[in-house]
Amino acid sequence: MITEIAQITIDPAQAQAFEHAxxxxxxxFRAAAGCRGMRLERMIEDPAKYTLRIQWDSVxxxxxxxxxxxxxxxxxxxxxxxxxxxxIVEHSRxxxxxx
Amino acid sequence: MITEIAQITIDPAQAQAFEHAxxxxxxxFRAAAGCRGMRLERMIEDPAKYTLRIQWDSVxxxxxxxxxxxxxxxxxxxxxxxxxxxxIVEHSRxxxxxx
Numbered sequence: 001m002i003t004e005i006a007q008i009t010i011d012p013a014q015a016q017a018f019e020h021a022x023x024x025x026x027x028x029f030r031a032a033a034g035c036r037g038m039r040l041e042r043m044i045e046d047p048a049k050y051t052l053r054i055q056w057d058s059v060x061x062x063x064x065x066x067x068x069x070x071x072x073x074x075x076x077x078x079x080x081x082x083x084x085x086x087x088i089v090e091h092s093r094x095x096x097x098x099x
Numbered sequence: 100m101i102t103e104i105a106q107i108t109i110d111p112a113q114a115q116a117f118e119h120a121x122x123x124x125x126x127x128f129r130a131a132a133g134c135r136g137m138r139l140e141r142m143i144e145d146p147a148k149y150t151l152r153i154q155w156d157s158v159x160x161x162x163x164x165x166x167x168x169x170x171x172x173x174x175x176x177x178x179x180x181x182x183x184x185x186x187i188v189e190h191s192r193x194x195x196x197x198x
Contacts, residue, residue, distance in 0.1 A: 098137030
């Protein structure tokens with residue numbers, strides 16, 4: 001399993017509406033092939049910044065299968081009106097689960 | 100609970116030794132006041148980059164209590180020889196647990 005890490009910047013005045021839109025989108029990710037979990041975190045030092053963490057079975061499940069699906073179009077329709085910059089998207093793999 | 104997110108860059112040729120050092124340090128964090136969990140993730144697109152995620156009861160537990168403790172000195176003695184840049188440290192709070 002890998003984690004998509006998307007750094008998203010919005011207008012903090014829109015925070016409540018953005019968080020509501022992401023909550024609405026959880027059904028899209030729940031239905032996506034290979035998607036195993038989804039969390040949204042807000043950065044404390046800069047409340048315009050969020051980190052969306054989505055677990056996928058593989059990078060391909062995210063970058064190929066999901067990005068070419070209707071689910072991606074629906075997700076972007078919900079979320080992208082809030083973006084004030086292009087999201088920065090990376091992927092990670094857990095190498096140590098300390099405790 | 101909040102999460103410390105530390106972005107760490109190392110020489111990827113030192114990856115195995117760095118991961119071993121972080122594993123050794125897990126006892127330091129386990130013993131730290133207010134510390135609730137620790138994970139290390141390696142970035143897939145850039146294997147020189149790691150994200151260390153540490154759960155704390157509060158930002159103060161990390162930035163004040165831990166940073167002024169002997170545990171911090173022990174942690175930095177283990178890990179900082181691997182750093183090729185100053186770690187970027189932020190904190191986040193989970194605002195949505197989708198699934």
